[in-house]
Amino acid sequence: MMTMLTINELNDAWIAKGQKVSDLNAQLNAAVLDDNFMKDKFAELKTKRDNLAAQRDAIKDQLDEARANEVLNMSKKDKKPLNKKELNTKDQFVRDFKNMVRGRFDAITSSVEIDADGNGGAGLTIPIDVQTAIHELVRQFATLQNLVNVESVSTTSGSRVYETLSDITPMKQMDSEDGLIPDGDDPKLHLIKYLIKEYGAINTITNNLLKDTAENIMSWLENWIAKKVAVTRNVAIISVMNKATKKPTITKMDDIKDLENNTLDPAIMATSTFVTNQSGYNVLSKVKDAEGRYMIQPDVTQADRYLLNNKPITVIADKWLPDVSGSHPLYFGDFKEAITLYDREHMSLLTTNIGAGAYEHNTTKIRCIDRFDVQMIDDGAIATGSFKTVANQTATTPEASGKTA
Template sequence: MGINELNDAWISAGQKVDGMNAKLNAAVLDDAFDKDAFKSMKAQRDNLAAQRDAIKDQLDEARALEVRQMDNKDKQPLDDGQKGVRDQFVKEFKNMVTSTQEGKGNGGLTIPTDVQYTINQLVRQFATLQGLVNVESVSTTSGSRNYEKLSDITPLADLDDESAKIGDNDDPELTLIKYAIHRYAGITTVTDSLLKDSVENIMAWLSTWIAKKVAVTRNLKIIEAMGKAAKKPTIAKFDDIKDLENNTLDPAIMATSTFVTNQSGFNVLSKVKDAQGRYMLQRDVTQPDIYRLDGKTVTVIADRWLPDVSGAHPIYFGDLKQGITLFDRENMSLLSTNIGGGSFETDTTKIRVIDRFDVEVVDDGAWATGSFKEVANQAATTPADSGKTA
């Protein structure tokens, strides 16, 4: 499906969500209110909203991929309207920084969608952890979601009589997850020389600076959530990794599960050998940059993003997209001062960026986490005893 089709599907899905919201609003005001019917409509609305957001994510990915694959000769300069949006933002940014007066603040500056898109593209380069979890865009500062854990789903009833009456399914065991958007902020100091620079340079500096701050902040919160897994096996030998893979999660999650470790942990795993002396970690023959462990993708995170804990390397296995959700408020803002934060004493201007999001565990059984310092090789075998049984 192309970008145009995805865009049309996104618009159509949004219209369906709006339509369902209108029906829900009418239902709650109806004197003949039906609790079960309302519950069914609400579930349908939530499913449509999830589909709309998923289509939007795919649309963003398709647009980004198209840009990356474009030939330089096909790249067109910004038109006057696009330049106007960018130039206006930089103009307002300069005015915000230079308009602070002694004893007075200013109203700040909300980062527009187009600029946030650029920042988000940079965040993807820095924050590999965010790509591992589910990201849901929200428009409110707090809310809740109902989730059904995979392990709680019960089978359909077995009817051995063709004429038997079909009964109701068991009510699902839903877990209520509440989110509350937090504000995360960082401050940097700017000089007058920056404000005299070109629009392109100011945009590049702002985008990169904000992206780095956002990446570090979100990684920290995701790592905190990753440590809340229900199962935490001890890893000392390669067979322990096999146990982690085969015996800690619901088998239904196996198909979408992957390994995650940091660079130091990856270095240790890359040297582990099987009983025949072969390295257990193998390159994907179709994608040389991808490594697999027992057929499962291994994601390697830089130590600075995913550090060791007390000298032990972290390792995770499972489907983090099913287990963790980042609720993204998508409402970044900038504020400056030449009075507070030590600016007055140093005759400088400080700029604060605020990012708004929350990270919540929605299913702690969707992944397991362990740690290791060294991993012993599998014991070597010989043709004479390889077929022996205990």
């Protein structure tokens, strides 16, 4: 008899299939550059990748459906006619939100929050299903959160023990079969502490919003919060990325090769990527090799992705990743190994129609609080380079340039 998979099992299967698709993408990238390129084998590999990608997407659809059913079942549990508890979680949240904005605080079932200044107000903790929609939107944006490791935590502070990347020495030869076993070198560990910080944003709304449908209100809230979360977490992640100890200066393509091949441990090279800002990408996109070809090439397996030395390159807007003293940043490494974002996953809303200038303008102010922390786990897993210009590659001989008759 077939058994139903749990949400965790579906999530693990989705991640596993996604990794297999990434591995096949890497094989396809290597195959097109191989001098022994074979059309049939490439087509076979591409078909296998496409089938796995379709299976990965199908698993994701099942995962989304399972999550939605879980929320629906939670809201329908022990359903009784005319009982307040039978209201859908999201609909109840919208009802409370409208009441909160209108100032009818006596009708709200959610808790009261106290802000940093000691002022009370009607607060709403964003329900799980709404948070899921917000997190889905965040992942769709071009955010650095997609590159780093994200760990959900249930406490405001804590610590984790990580193994330090270090050289491993060989075991010593024993003098005899029954001789004393010599001591070996122990793994080097280091402690990382996190402290959840609160990040807030205030937005002004009009009464027209309250006349909209529940769906429109939720869409507005989800998009507004998601954009704020994406931008806020990008800035926090970039500040940690800049703590990398290795910071070479780049003037030519060989310097980028050195950054890629001779800066980090070879064990993480296969999972490493590049990150730069828009101005930096503009410079790099014009650099050519000795045969006049652009060094940045489109990924044949993903139309919207580009590769630098066969490694994916992520581009961040200048306003979020600015130049420093006229130099463009270039990061390289495995960001999931280097950085962890500890996500408290406890967003909340607070409103006022009196404070923050709302009373004078007959408007309502909504404050959203997001809670997370970002820590560097292994500064040896990423390197931070910088460049102003990068020279084109030059051929030393006609044969090297590929221009011989």
